[in-house]
Structure formats: structure tokens, C-alpha cells
Amino acid sequence: MSANETALATRAEPDRERARTTGRAHVVLPAFNEETALPVLLERLAEAALTEELTVWVVDDGSSDRSAAVAEAGFGGLDVRVVRHAVNLGLGRAVQTGLRAALEKAQDDDIVVVMDADDTHDPGLIRRLREEIAGGADVAICSRFVPGGDDRTAPPVRRLLSRGAAGLFRHALAVEGVRDFTSGYRAYRATLLARASAHWGERLIEEQGFACMVELLLKLRHCSPVIAEVPLALRYDRKQGPSKLKLRRTLGQYLKLLVRDRLSPAPYRKL
Template sequence: MSDSLVIIPTYNEKENIERIIRKVFSLPFLFEILIIDDGSPDGTAEIVKSLQEEYPALHLEQRTGKLGLGTAYIHGFKWALQRKYEFIFEMDADFSHNPDDLVRLREACLNGADVAIGSRYVNGVNVVNWPMNRVLMSYFASMYVRFITRITIQDATAGFKCYRRIVLETIPMDKIRFVGYAFQIEMKFTAIKYGFNVVEVPIIFTDRTEGVSKMSTRIFREAFVGVIQMKMGSWFRNYKRA
């Protein structure tokens, strides 16, 4: 059994899922994979099941209905904490996150980080294939988060991360309330409030070439309002570790 688990939420990712699984398992270090599939009608889960005999380190959790990114990751975090993984990763299925960078995120945690973020903006703007309006929206969203929360993370909405186990054991998952972009912000903000060392590792983000993006204006709206709610809520919350 590996000490590292990569959690990949899926909804209608049949074009990408086999390739991403094979790519992760081709890396020089063994990363186990947990797919959280939200009832994909396109047969994503069936493709995963067909690969499980070939890859014993491939795991699948199926949920009924499209329940949201945040709840998928929390489901995966709880699954991981019931087992012995020391490093738990978030990664997209669509190759916007380069699986080769899993090794670099893990090394950052081995070298002292509690949370390692695959950052698009820590060294300029490293985004490929996004239209300019999407780049600007994402970049200024991170600026907005820094302004409201006073955290220094350059890529506050990043969804490519490695957590050390202790971080997920400390953060009370039942108090994480957001499901989209705001989920990613809330997890970083909460980890920082608990005093964990959160570092950014520069990556190149490449937009998907297969399948359909799950981004929506509702998700951005949740993030915009949610950041203010999150900051105000933190004034009345105790972040002391047990």
C-alpha cells in the first residue's frame, strides 16, 4: 500500500478517465487513486471498474446524483482518513493538472509543507488554452480573496493540492460549507487559520481538450459572496488545534 492517495472527482469524464488513470500509474512513485463518481450517465464509472483488475491500487466510490465538487472531496478525505495514507491529493480528471507534478507536490510536503498547492500564479501567469476573460476572472478572483481574507496565497482558487494527513484530521469537515470554487478557498483559508504551513509550487495549468468544463456563473457567484461570509464567520470561530 502506498502512503499517497490521489482523489479525482468525476462527472461525465469518459474521454479522459482511462488516460488519466494510466498516466498516474505510469509515474515512478506509486500513487493510489480514488475516483469519486457522481452517477455519470456517460459510463465513466464502468470504465474505472474495467481497469480495477489491472490496477489493484485503483479505488472507486460511486454516489447518486451530481452532489458537488466540495462534497466529493470531503467524501474522499473521510475515505482516506479511515486508511493509512499520509499524503492526500486533489486533482482534476481532465489533464488540466499535469500528473507529473504529483511528485513535486509530494516532495514539497516531505520538505516541510503541510499543504502544497499547484499554483498557476506564484510565478506570473502560467495558464495554457484559457480565453483571456477566463484568465482575468481567475487571476482577479485570487486578488479579491487576498484582499478580503488577508491570506498571501497567489492562487487561492487552485484545485491541485497535496495535504498531509494531519491537516485533514484537524479541519472539521462538517464545518466546510461550500461546494465549488469557494470550497477550494475555504480549505486553504481554514488550513492557514489552524497554523499549517501552506506553500505554493509553480505549475503550468492547461485547459481541458476533451470533455466539457463544469465551471458556471453560479460557482463564481458562490465564491464572491462566500469569501465575505467565510471571513466574517472566522471572527467567531476558535481555530486552536486539539
């Protein structure tokens, strides 16, 4: 039995939250200057919407290009909604804004998916993520570091950072079932996010950069979630334009987050 199967088996007690997972997928796309990538990605999401019930939330994080206009133009019959930041606030705030917008409309049986807006993630995996949550997971992560995963198209420095961070967090943090802590492509049970959001409010995501994905996992672990991973073949060769990841800054954010997690008390009540 795999680690994921064991985790699911140990959490097989009746739970109304886990009984309904056939609803809509709310796809959150944090976007900063993705005018070139968005049309291609929206087309691929429209193809996925032929068999999946999707609402796409594009969070335009103060882009200086036509990202918002491209998203508002949509693609075919795809349900695209745009939320704008007047200025660039960073990935963390964009994810937070997207999650809040999605949760305002989500039903209890819906899922919320976060993925990159640069067309490096395959929308076809939304079905796999939904299946994992339908099978009992609360969080499903598209992972580069499980059998079938692949990050070879990413630049060497980015691969080194992702793999190093994965090793560090796996040994330093008690989050069962996670190998790829920094993956930006995940699905969450809407009711799980709603519980966490009700507790932390605006503090659900405090990190501004790429460390926000790790921070959200660390806070959700206080809800005792079942976490599953599915293989992700990262398509960095599809990326248009330069990377927005700043190596030194991101390393500092990861280390600061690790220290803060060690020093922060657990929630004062069960979530």
C-alpha cells in the same frame, strides 16, 4: 530567501507531524461525466505510480456516462478505488467524500492530493508536491501564478475569473504563501486534514461549487499551516468536453464565501 523559504524557516521548530512524509499519496479525483478523460489520466497516473506510491480515489459524482465503469476497470497495476454518489451533488461534496475516504485509509506519514479528473493536470507534479511537504510544508499548491506557472491554454473568461479571484482573495484574506487560491491541484499533509476534519466534521466543505477549494484553505488556515506553491502549467488543451464552471454562479459563490468568512468567528479552540 523566498517567501516560501522564510515561512518554512519560521516554522522549523520540532514537530512530530512534520517529521514523517515518505508514505503513500492518496489521489482524490472528483469526476462528473469524465468517461473520455479518465482512461488517459489513469494511464498517466499509472506511469507516475512506477516511482510514486499511489492510491487513486475516483469519486463518481452521479455521472450519466460510464465514468464509474471506466474507473473500476482501472489501468494496469494502478490501485484505483471508486466511491459513488447516486446523484450529482457538486464539486464540494465530491471533494469532501474523496477526502473522507482517503483519510479512513491514510497513515500519519501519507499525503492527500486533490486534482481534476479532466486530464488538465500533470500527475508528474505529485513528486514535487511530496517534496514540498517533506521539506516542511503542510499544504502544497500547484500554482498558475508563480514563476514557471502558465494558464495560457485556458479560455479567456476562465483566465479572467481565476486571476481576478486570486487578486481579490490575496488582498482580502490573510493566508500567507498563497497566490493561486482557486487551483484544484493540491497536496495536504494527512494529519492536517484529519485535525481539521475532526473539528468541522460535515462542515469541513460546505460550498457545492468551485469555491470549495478556497473554503478549504480558509478553514485550514486556523491550523496555522505552512503553505508552499509549485509551478503549474495548466493543460486546458487536453480537456475533453465543455467546462463545468458557470461564471455567474461561481462569482456569486466567491463573494458569498468572502462575506461569510468575514462574519464567521474563529474556532473556539486551537486546532
